[in-house]
Amino acid sequence: MLKAKNKLGLVFFPAFDWAISSTHPEREERLLYTQDQLFEEGIGDVEGIEFFNPAIANEKDIKRVHFCVPDVKSRVTQSHLISAGGVIKSLQMVMDKKVDKSFALTRPPGHHAQRVVYGDRGFCIVNMEAVAIEKIRQEYGNLRVAIIDTDCHHGDGTQDIYWNDKDTLLISFHQDGRTLYPGTGSIDEFGGPGGYGYNINIPLPPGTGEEGFLYVLDNIVMPILDDYKPDLIINSAGQDNHYTDPLTNMNFTAQGYAVLNHRLNPDVAVLEGGYSIEGALPYVNLGIILAMAGMDYSKVHEPDYDREKLKQSKDITEYIKKISNNVYSRWENRENLYIKDIKGMEYIQEQRQVYYDTDGIMESQVQNFKVCKKCSGVNTIDSRSDRRHHIFAITIPRDACSSCIDEGYKLYKNTANKYTNVYLQDRLNDEFLAK
Amino acid sequence: MIVGIDMGGTNIDGVIIEDGRIVKSIKKPTDRDNPFAAIYSTLKELLVDCDKSKIERINLSTTVSTNAIVENKTAPVGMIIQSGPGMTYDHLACGQENAFIKGYIDHRGNVVEELDISEIEDMAEKFTKEGIKACGIVTKFSTRNPQQEIYIRDILGDRFNTVTMGHTMSGKLNFPRRVYTSYLNCAVHSTFNDFAVNIKRALEKEGIDAPIFILKADGGTMTINSAEEKPVETILSGPAASFMGINALLPSDKDAILLDIGGTTTDIFFLADGIPLFEPLGIKIREYNTLVRSIYSLSVGLGGDSSIDIIDSNISIGPKREGKPYAFGGPKPTPTDAMITLELISYNEKHKDRANESMAELGEKLDLSVEETANLILETMGKMIKDKVDELLEEINSHPVYTIKELLYGKKLEPKLINVIGGPAKILAPILEKTLDLPCNYPSNYLVANAVGAALARPTMEITMHVDTSKKVLSVPELELYEKVSSRFNLEMAKEKALSLVRENAKSIGITSGNVDAEITEESSFNMVKGFYTSGKDIRVKAQIKPGLIEELRGDINA
Numbered sequence: 001m002l003k004a005k006n007k008l009g010l011v012f013f014p015a016f017d018w019a020i021s022s023t024h025p026e027r028e029e030r031l032l033y034t035q036d037q038l039f040e041e042g043i044g045d046v047e048g049i050e051f052f053n054p055a056i057a058n059e060k061d062i063k064r065v066h067f068c069v070p071d072v073k074s075r076v077t078q079s080h081l082i083s084a085g086g087v088i089k090s091l092q093m094v095m096d097k098k099v100d101k102s103f104a105l106t107r108p109p110g111h112h113a114q115r116v117v118y119g120d121r122g123f124c125i126v127n128m129e130a131v132a133i134e135k136i137r138q139e140y141g142n143l144r145v146a147i148i149d150t151d152c153h154h155g156d157g158t159q160d161i162y163w164n165d166k167d168t169l170l171i172s173f174h175q176d177g178r179t180l181y182p183g184t185g186s187i188d189e190f191g192g193p194g195g196y197g198y199n200i201n202i203p204l205p206p207g208t209g210e211e212g213f214l215y216v217l218d219n220i221v222m223p224i225l226d227d228y229k230p231d232l233i234i235n236s237a238g239q240d241n242h243y244t245d246p247l248t249n250m251n252f253t254a255q256g257y258a259v260l261n262h263r264l265n266p267d268v269a270v271l272e273g274g275y276s277i278e279g280a281l282p283y284v285n286l287g288i289i290l291a292m293a294g295m296d297y298s299k300v301h302e303p304d305y306d307r308e309k310l311k312q313s314k315d316i317t318e319y320i321k322k323i324s325n326n327v328y329s330r331w332e333n334r335e336n337l338y339i340k341d342i343k344g345m346e347y348i349q350e351q352r353q354v355y356y357d358t359d360g361i362m363e364s365q366v367q368n369f370k371v372c373k374k375c376s377g378v379n380t381i382d383s384r385s386d387r388r389h390h391i392f393a394i395t396i397p398r399d400a401c402s403s404c405i406d407e408g409y410k411l412y413k414n415t416a417n418k419y420t421n422v423y424l425q426d427r428l429n430d431e432f433l434a435k
Numbered sequence: 436m437i438v439g440i441d442m443g444g445t446n447i448d449g450v451i452i453e454d455g456r457i458v459k460s461i462k463k464p465t466d467r468d469n470p471f472a473a474i475y476s477t478l479k480e481l482l483v484d485c486d487k488s489k490i491e492r493i494n495l496s497t498t499v500s501t502n503a504i505v506e507n508k509t510a511p512v513g514m515i516i517q518s519g520p521g522m523t524y525d526h527l528a529c530g531q532e533n534a535f536i537k538g539y540i541d542h543r544g545n546v547v548e549e550l551d552i553s554e555i556e557d558m559a560e561k562f563t564k565e566g567i568k569a570c571g572i573v574t575k576f577s578t579r580n581p582q583q584e585i586y587i588r589d590i591l592g593d594r595f596n597t598v599t600m601g602h603t604m605s606g607k608l609n610f611p612r613r614v615y616t617s618y619l620n621c622a623v624h625s626t627f628n629d630f631a632v633n634i635k636r637a638l639e640k641e642g643i644d645a646p647i648f649i650l651k652a653d654g655g656t657m658t659i660n661s662a663e664e665k666p667v668e669t670i671l672s673g674p675a676a677s678f679m680g681i682n683a684l685l686p687s688d689k690d691a692i693l694l695d696i697g698g699t700t701t702d703i704f705f706l707a708d709g710i711p712l713f714e715p716l717g718i719k720i721r722e723y724n725t726l727v728r729s730i731y732s733l734s735v736g737l738g739g740d741s742s743i744d745i746i747d748s749n750i751s752i753g754p755k756r757e758g759k760p761y762a763f764g765g766p767k768p769t770p771t772d773a774m775i776t777l778e779l780i781s782y783n784e785k786h787k788d789r790a791n792e793s794m795a796e797l798g799e800k801l802d803l804s805v806e807e808t809a810n811l812i813l814e815t816m817g818k819m820i821k822d823k824v825d826e827l828l829e830e831i832n833s834h835p836v837y838t839i840k841e842l843l844y845g846k847k848l849e850p851k852l853i854n855v856i857g858g859p860a861k862i863l864a865p866i867l868e869k870t871l872d873l874p875c876n877y878p879s880n881y882l883v884a885n886a887v888g889a890a891l892a893r894p895t896m897e898i899t900m901h902v903d904t905s906k907k908v909l910s911v912p913e914l915e916l917y918e919k920v921s922s923r924f925n926l927e928m929a930k931e932k933a934l935s936l937v938r939e940n941a942k943s944i945g946i947t948s949g950n951v952d953a954e955i956t957e958e959s960s961f962n963m964v965k966g967f968y969t970s971g972k973d974i975r976v977k978a979q980i981k982p983g984l985i986e987e988l989r990g991d992i993n994a
Contacts, residue, residue: 001724002526012837013837015837015838016837017839018839022969023964023967023968027962027964029962029964029973033542036542036608039607039609040575040576040609040610041521041522041610041611042609042610042612042724044716045611045724052833052835053836056842056843078839078843079839082842278543286521286522295522296523299521299522300520300521303545303547
């Protein structure tokens with residue numbers, strides 16, 4: 001019988017009874033052909049690969065990460081709690097050493113969900129990885145986590161959530177925001193004062209193929225991970241860099257995804273986007289599973305795979321090298337950049353507009369980060385939506401010093417009357433207030 | 436009048452059932468080297484003084500195919516395997532010769548790469564030169580599109596005595612299992628067919644023209660003619676006979692734990708609302724995972740004659756049986772010795788003395804009296820069964836589900852009672868009742884339970900339907916049905932069609948009278964979207980005739 005080198009847990013939950021709408025890319029059919037492929041290959045009979053059901057996340061798990069407006073119940077559906085629960089289960093199994101690695105093939109995805117949630121953006125409402133990581137940190141202590149987001153769209157939700165947290169390194173490589181939703185993800189988005197340098201974006205040009213992705217992996221991601229030494233590596237495994245994806249313009253392949261996961265060697269992978277449900281997902285998912293299980297994936301490829309045709313141009317190769325150099329030198333230089341950009345300031349204010357494409361909501365917000373010498377610093381969001389909400393949200397970070405805690409609670413107590421909702425997220429004491 | 440024969444590892448049991456009553460039963464030792472002769476002589480003895488014209492059917496549970504596989508006495512097989520891209524499949528090689536051929540079909544049933552005809556011609560020639568007479572053909576995703584398997588069979592023509600195509604084995608998706616199932620089907624083909632021919636001839640000679648059915652691992656039967664086509668379906672029917680026997684003797688329509696406690700092992704089964712729990716994909720025989728539908732059963736090495744040791748001041752029973760119980764001259768103390776000591780089973784003084792001696796020896800190490808030791812052994816046995824049952828239940832209740840509805844509201848197996856048969860059943864029943872905190876029933880006579888189970892098992896079948904309305908194709912691999920449908924075909928129509936197919940085919944599997952109890956077991960329908968428009972529906976339906984009893988036993992057994 002076939003045996004996996006690494007014991008791999010699969011939380012495969014295709015949610016065959018849930019869709020955003022009947023013809024939406026995020027619909028019941030999305031993982032149907034992946035299931036067919038995995039079943040036909042006999043993945044479940046491989047010794048060391050085991051299927052698990054998801055756990056179900058609860059309201060507190062969501063509040064630990066998000067400010068749902070007006071509340072969790074009205075924004076988050078059962079399907080989101082299950083999808084997040086799938087990632088929680090995946091992380092727990094690895095932490096409990098029941099498996100060596102795990103892969104959560106759950107839907108809906110989550111990496112566009114930011115701290116404030118008025119509705120659905122980029123098919124996401126709840127940030128699955130963040131909800132799971134924060135729960136695991138409550139249960140297993142404050143781990144250093146690296147999230148490698150290989151979805152073709154910038155992981156702007158994850159970036160927003162971990163913007164000010166140096167214990168969570170985010171590396172997102174994605175199609176350049178000037179050519180694709182959500183538009184963010186440039187190199188100079190480098191983190192808040194509490195996590196400056198620990199938010200790394202690598203925007204790639206349309207047409208990037210196997211060579212380019214693996215170049216970035218080998219020359220930026222792996223060296224940075226060697227420096228950072230995380231306790232856990234999570235691959236936010238969007239599969240829309242694939243050459244057949246209907247929403248993007250990249251040339252990545254099932255082989256490429258498999259090689260990437262082999263070299264990256266993540267503890268946990270989480271399915272994000274990827275909407276070529278017939279031509280890509282069955283093969284990409286199979287490739288990732290085999291790579292994570294330490295099995296031979298050399299024969300995994302798509303029906304119309306043509307290596308020559310998918311080769312990236314010389315211009316792209318050169319461009320990617322240039323970007324990579326730039327990104328890596330900023331990483332190496334992060335302490336100097338902090339001194340130059342942040343040191344000496346008391347607060348850092350950032351103003352921006354957020355568009356919820358799926359639900360058509362426009363939000364404008366001002367985030368305010370305290371630059372604190374003792375901790376990551378208390379921070380706040382003043383946010384208004386075109387649905388007449390005007391909220392004020394306060395976050396006390398996990399590593400908060402006593403004065404930041406006091407300041408957070410004081411802010412919550414003395415809020416002006418103009419706000420429709422006020423929230424306090426005390427991550428240190430795992431308490432969440434709303435009024 | 437129904438005749439049931441169960442051929443087990445040690446004994447052959449036979450029963451005649453008339454109007455729901457067992458009118459005759461018989462037990463004889465098995466002759467492993469000549470199963471036909473053993474069955475024939477059992478039948479002959481059973482049918483002495485019997486009006487043979489009144490026999491409605493003969494149901495046989497036989498180990499012919501099982502033994503051939505387990506003892507490695509199968510025929511040489513040439514396998515033609517097309518694996519396409521995906522996982523590497525060198526480890527799938529089984530049989531005497533394996534040809535991994537070109538060509539490839541994808542998960543939607545599209546032919547991506549054509550066959551290389553000359554490659555197949557060469558292989559066929561090589562196989563025949565080596566004297567191979569059985570050939571299996573399996574392509575990946577052949578259940579979605581069997582075209583290449585059929586084409587290869589046509590190329591082979593009549594060069595082989597038997598050819599098995601993977602898609603005819605099952606409609607379920609699992610390529611490695613389809614390879615093994617097809618291989619085993621080829622490998623036992625001649626053994627089973629020789630047996631079937633002999634049986635048919637012998638019955639003819641006896642002037643019996645009743646239809647003959649063979650028991651399957653799923654607790655149902657098939658006609659002897661279909662068994663000749665798919666002999667692999669006859670493997671491992673023993674536990675199914677015992678399962679059906681428990682159900683006949685102790686009917687239940689609840690969630691239940693069924694136990695068959697023998698001398699060497701305890702078999703554990705489950706009922707869900709009175710319906711047997713199946714293996715999710717199929718049974719495993721030797722190192723081969725198959726797609727042969729089977730009742731979920733687990734055998735643990737714990738029985739009346741299991742040997743007992745003291746390990747770390749604890750009683751440890753089984754999993755080995757090292758001979759007879761100590762009381763009867765065996766080497767080790769056993770639960771049977773404990774039962775004799777406690778005077779729970781009949782004994783003579785000499786046996787009792789020896790049983791007490793063995794208990795005393797164990798008791799010394801545990802600092803317990805002879806009776807205390809014996810009681811502790813039986814309690815431990817109950818506890819071991821409970822632990823195993825709990826472990827299995829947890830596993831069963833966490834089986835993967837794929838919809839929100841199932842995850843939140845899916846059925847969980849919660850046994851309400853225990854039905855137990857076997858030698859120590861009566862003695863262990865009160866102990867199991869206490870340990871598992873569930874009512875525990877046992878029949879007053881269980882000796883020929885397996886033959887009763889075989890006799891009363893009725894025909895079963897399962898079909899897997901897949902409809903792709905954008906391609907306008909409907910397929911049912913088990914029936915080798917591939918036909919065009921309208922693009923407006925929907926789930927309701929599919930369910931209706933599946934049920935009517937099952938009913939139509941009921942006759943061919945031997946259901947000749949009464950209502951056909953067909954039911955839908957799984958159903959789903961997915962919108963297929965191309966771009967932003969619905970291009971069709973992907974419909975999946977499973978239908979079955981579930982295992983059940985031909986008639987209920989009336990009253991207790993009176994052999």
